[in-house]
Amino acid sequence: MAFQKLSLILLLACVSLISASAVDKEEELYIIRSAPSGLVLDADDPMQIKIQHYTGQRSQLFKFVRGRVAGLFHIVNNDTGSVLDFAKTEERYTKVVLGDKEDTLHQQWYLNSNGRIANAEAHYNIDVKDANYKPGNPVGIWYNNNSPAQQFILQKQSKSYGKPSSEDPDNMSSPQN
Known part of the structure; x- marks a missing residue:
């Protein structure tokens, strides 16, 4: 219960609308953390992104590169x-x-002020399937239903791969300076 309360506070305090001008350093790494569960997106299997416990593996780290x-x-x-x-x-x-990078809207995403990551082409949000927060559960895209299963927190990582820059809530933010 304490973790859920902290997640909600962090979500409300740290997630903001992002514009391309807000990203100064495209080389910064983030983990994408499910707000209700604390589990992170893991791309260990490139054919199905899943939520997992944070382990520091490079498959759990992501960069946000400006789209077109x-x-x-x-x-x-x-x-x-x-x-x-x-x-x-x-x-x-x-x-x-x-997938291999293509310059299409199909592979470009935007982040909403409510913690949702939406696809630019489909306008559907990344969603933890069936709101099942069991490690290994897949994520997909689904229409916006205001579900906690669609809320994520971005946590900036330190220069040394796999280590959160701090457990301090100020480091759980959007990819901006």
């Missing part, structure tokens, strides 16, 4: 250099995967 339109970003995995993408399927719930 102000306010949009490619979210680049530090381990592979591939970008967050979503599988092109006919299913209602579409899984988030890694």
